[in-house]
Amino acid sequence: MNSRDRRLGMHRAISRRDFVSGVGVAIGVSLLPACARNGEPVAEGVSAYYPPAETGMRGSHPGSFEAAHAAVQGKHWPAEKTDEHYDLVVVGAGISGLSAAYIYRRDVNPDARILVLDNHDDFGGHAKRNEFTIDGRTLIGFGGTMVMEAPKFYPAAAKQVIQELGIDANRYEHYHDNDLFSSLKISRGVFFDKETFGADYLAIERDVFGGAISDAPLSASAQAELKRLFADKEDYLAGMTPAERLAVLESHSWRDYLEKFAGMGEEALAYVQKMSHGVWAIGADAYPAWLAWSDDYPGFAGMDVGVGYEQSADEADGVFHFPDGNASVARMLVRKLVPGAARGNSMEDIVTARFDYSRLDTEENITRIRLSSTVVEMRHQGGELDADVDVSYVRNGDARTVSAKKVIWAGYHSMLPHICPDMRADQAAAQRSSVRAPLVYTSVLIRNWRSFANLGFWRAYCPGSFFQSVRVSRPVSIGDYHYPQSPDEPMVLHLQHIPLEPGLAAPEQFRAGRRALLETPFDTFERNLRDQLGRMLGPGGFNPARDIAGITVNRWPHGYAYSVDAESGDVAWWPERWKKERRSWVDARQRVGNIAFAGTDASANAMTESAIEEAHRAVHGLTTETAR
Numbered sequence: 001m002n003s004r005d006r007r008l009g010m011h012r013a014i015s016r017r018d019f020v021s022g023v024g025v026a027i028g029v030s031l032l033p034a035c036a037r038n039g040e041p042v043a044e045g046v047s048a049y050y051p052p053a054e055t056g057m058r059g060s061h062p063g064s065f066e067a068a069h070a071a072v073q074g075k076h077w078p079a080e081k082t083d084e085h086y087d088l089v090v091v092g093a094g095i096s097g098l099s100a101a102y103i104y105r106r107d108v109n110p111d112a113r114i115l116v117l118d119n120h121d122d123f124g125g126h127a128k129r130n131e132f133t134i135d136g137r138t139l140i141g142f143g144g145t146m147v148m149e150a151p152k153f154y155p156a157a158a159k160q161v162i163q164e165l166g167i168d169a170n171r172y173e174h175y176h177d178n179d180l181f182s183s184l185k186i187s188r189g190v191f192f193d194k195e196t197f198g199a200d201y202l203a204i205e206r207d208v209f210g211g212a213i214s215d216a217p218l219s220a221s222a223q224a225e226l227k228r229l230f231a232d233k234e235d236y237l238a239g240m241t242p243a244e245r246l247a248v249l250e251s252h253s254w255r256d257y258l259e260k261f262a263g264m265g266e267e268a269l270a271y272v273q274k275m276s277h278g279v280w281a282i283g284a285d286a287y288p289a290w291l292a293w294s295d296d297y298p299g300f301a302g303m304d305v306g307v308g309y310e311q312s313a314d315e316a317d318g319v320f321h322f323p324d325g326n327a328s329v330a331r332m333l334v335r336k337l338v339p340g341a342a343r344g345n346s347m348e349d350i351v352t353a354r355f356d357y358s359r360l361d362t363e364e365n366i367t368r369i370r371l372s373s374t375v376v377e378m379r380h381q382g383g384e385l386d387a388d389v390d391v392s393y394v395r396n397g398d399a400r401t402v403s404a405k406k407v408i409w410a411g412y413h414s415m416l417p418h419i420c421p422d423m424r425a426d427q428a429a430a431q432r433s434s435v436r437a438p439l440v441y442t443s444v445l446i447r448n449w450r451s452f453a454n455l456g457f458w459r460a461y462c463p464g465s466f467f468q469s470v471r472v473s474r475p476v477s478i479g480d481y482h483y484p485q486s487p488d489e490p491m492v493l494h495l496q497h498i499p500l501e502p503g504l505a506a507p508e509q510f511r512a513g514r515r516a517l518l519e520t521p522f523d524t525f526e527r528n529l530r531d532q533l534g535r536m537l538g539p540g541g542f543n544p545a546r547d548i549a550g551i552t553v554n555r556w557p558h559g560y561a562y563s564v565d566a567e568s569g570d571v572a573w574w575p576e577r578w579k580k581e582r583r584s585w586v587d588a589r590q591r592v593g594n595i596a597f598a599g600t601d602a603s604a605n606a607m608t609e610s611a612i613e614e615a616h617r618a619v620h621g622l623t624t625e626t627a628r
C-alpha cells in the first residue's frame with residue numbers, strides 16, 4: 001500500500017468486502033453486521049441471512065450475473081426436472097415481478113401457487129435497500145430506485161397498487177423536514193476539481209449562480225458564459241418560427257446546441273456535461289436539446305417551440321422518498337405476498353421492519369420467493385404454445401426445472417432471444433432493441449456530517465469528478481426511523497457515478513459503460529470516493545481515513561431501460577413523445593403462448609409506475625384466450 005492510499009484510509013477496517021476475481025475477501029470483519037459470518041453472507045434459509053446489511057459490492061453483486069452471461073453466450077445446463085408445478089412462475093423479483101404476483105393473486109386467482117425467481121441474493125431488483133449499523137444505531141440508504149415521482153398522478157393500475165399497499169402520498173410532508181437544511185444555513189454547492197478546472201474549489205450555490213463566481217477556477221470568459229447561461233434571459237434562436245426552433249432542438253444534443261447557438265466555450269461545456277447524468281444517465285454530448293428544453297435546463301429562456309411538447313412539471317410536485325427509496329415498495333409487496341416475512345401493516349412500520357428471509361421460500365407459502373436463482377431457459381412443453389411452460393434456473397451452479405401454467409417475465413428483454421426458443425424471430429429482434437444505461441449508486445456511512453455544516457452545503461454537483469454528485473440523505477423520518485438531525489450524528493451519503501464514453505452515440509456509450517463497470521474493482525470506487533470526499537470536505541474538517549465507517553457500492557450495468565430504433569439508431573428517450581411509427585418495445589412485449597412480459601423494458605420507461613403498469617398489463621394479457 002502506498003502512502004497516498006494509507007492517508008486516504010484504504011487500510012482501515014470498515015464495513016465493506018472486497019472482491020478479487022469474484023472471490024470474496026473479508027475486510028473489517030469485526031465491524032460487519034451480524035448477518036455476515038467471517039465476512040461472508042450466511043446461506044439463505046438461515047434466519048441470520050439479511051442481505052440489506054451487506055456492504056461492499058452490491059447491486060449487480062458477484063455471484064448474481066455470471067450464469068446469465070454464460071447463458072447469453074450459449075451455455076446450456078443439464079437441468080434436473082423437479083416435481084414443482086405452479087400456477088404462475090414470475091421471473092424477476094423487482095417491483096414489476098412482485099407487482100405481477102400481487103396483481104395475479106388479486107385479480108385472477110387468490111389461491112394461485114406462485115414462484116418468483118430472482119438472480120440476486122435480495123429481492124427488489126433496482127429497488128435496493130442499504131443498511132448500516134454504527135454505535136448500535138441503524139441508518140438506511142438506497143442502492144437504486146430512489147423516489148416515486150408524483151405518485152398522486154400515477155396511472156390507474158400503479159396508483160391502485162400503491163394505495164392498496166397503504167402508501168398515502170399526501171403524508172410525505174409530515175415525514176420530510178423542509179426546514180432542517182435552511183436552519184443549518186446549508187445549501188447546494190458545486191465542486192470544481194483540479195484535474196478538470198485547474199484547482200479544487202467548492203462553490204456554494206448562492207455564489208455560483210448568483211453572480212459571484214469570481215473565485216471559481218474558471219476563465220473570465222467561462223464565468224461570463226455561465227452567468228449568461230444560468231440567467232437564462234437570452235433567446236438564442238431569435239428570428240426563428242416555433243417550428244424552426246423545434247427542428248433545431250430535435251436535431252442537436254444539448255452540448256452542440258449550447259456550443260453552436262449559445263456560444264458556450266469548452267470550459268462552460270465541461271461544466272454542464274454531467275448535469276443530466278442523474279436523471280437520464282447520459283451526458284450533454286448525447287442528451288437531446290429538446291429533452292433539455294423539456295426538463296427546464298438553461299439555455300432556452302422559456303422558448304416557444306409551438307405544439308409538440310409540453311414542459312414537464314416540477315419534480316417537487318409530489319416526489320415521495322422512503323429512506324431506502326422504493327425498496328420500501330418492494331418490501332411492502334413481499335410483506336403482502338409472504339405472510340410472516342415481516343411484521344406490521346403500515347407505510348410507517350415498513351421502514352424499520354426486519355425481514356425474515358428464511359420465510360420467503362417455504363413449502364407452506366402459496367407465493368414463494370426464491371433468490372440467487374437465475375433463469376436460463378423457458379420453453380413450452382413439446383413446443384406447443386398452449387402447453388405448460390418449463391422454466392430452468394441455476395442456483396449454486398446446479399440447474400433445476402420447474403413447470404407452470406403461466407409465466408411472467410419481469411427481467412431484461414435482451415436476454416430473452418437467448419433463452420426462450422419459442423420466440424418468433426421478429427419479436428426476438430424487437431427484444432434486442434432494448435438497451436440499458438449503466439449507473440452506480442454508492443452509499444457511504446460517515447461518523448458525522450459536521451464538515452458539510454461547516455462548509456455550508458448538503459449536496460454538490462461535481463462536474464469533473466469521478467462521482468458527479470455527492471449529497472447527504474434526504475431529511476426524511478418515518479415511523480421509528482429518525483433522520484440524523486444534528487451534524488454530529490452519523491450520516492449516510494449518496495454518491496453517483498455514471499460510466500459513459502462521451503463522443504459515442506448514446507447506446508454505444510451505455511454498452512461501453514457497462515463493460516467498464518464489470519471490470520472496475522471495488523477498490524477503484526473506494527479510492528475515488530475517499531480521494532473526492534477528502535478534497536471536497538477536508539477544509540471542513542473531514543478526514544477520509546478517520547471518518548468513513550462503511551461503503552456500499554451498488555453497480556447497475558443494466559440500469560435505466562431504453563429502446564433503440566433499429567433503423568435510425570435513435571433512442572426513445574421518452575416513449576410518450578416518440579414520433580416514429582415503429583415501437584420496438586410494444587412488438588417485444590407481445591405475449592407468447594403462456595408467457596407474458598412485464599418490467600420496464602416492456603414500456604421502455606425506467607419508472608416505478610411503468611414497472612407496475614406493465615405487471616398489470618402482463619397479468620391481464622394472460623387471462624385472454626388468444627395465445628399470441
Ligand SMILES: Cc1cc2nc3c(=O)[nH]c(=O)nc-3n(C[C@H](O)[C@H](O)[C@H](O)COP(=O)(O)OP(=O)(O)OC[C@H]3O[C@@H](n4cnc5c(N)ncnc54)[C@H](O)[C@@H]3O)c2cc1C
Nearest residue numbers: 092094095096119125126145146147375411599600607608
Ligand atoms: C440506479 C437506478 C435508480 C433509479 N431511480 C428511480 C427512481 O428514483 N424512480 C423511479 O421511478 N425509477 C427509478 N429507476 C428505474 C427502475 O428501473 C424502476 O423504477 C423499477 O425499480 C424497475 O423495476 P423492474 O421490476 O421492472 O426491474 P428491476 O428492478 O431491474 O427488476 C428485475 C429483476 O429481474 C432480475 N432478473 C433479470 N433476469 C433474470 C433471470 N434470467 N433470472 C432471474 N432473475 C432475473 C433482475 O436481476 C432484477 O432483480 C432507477 C433505476 C436505477 C438502475
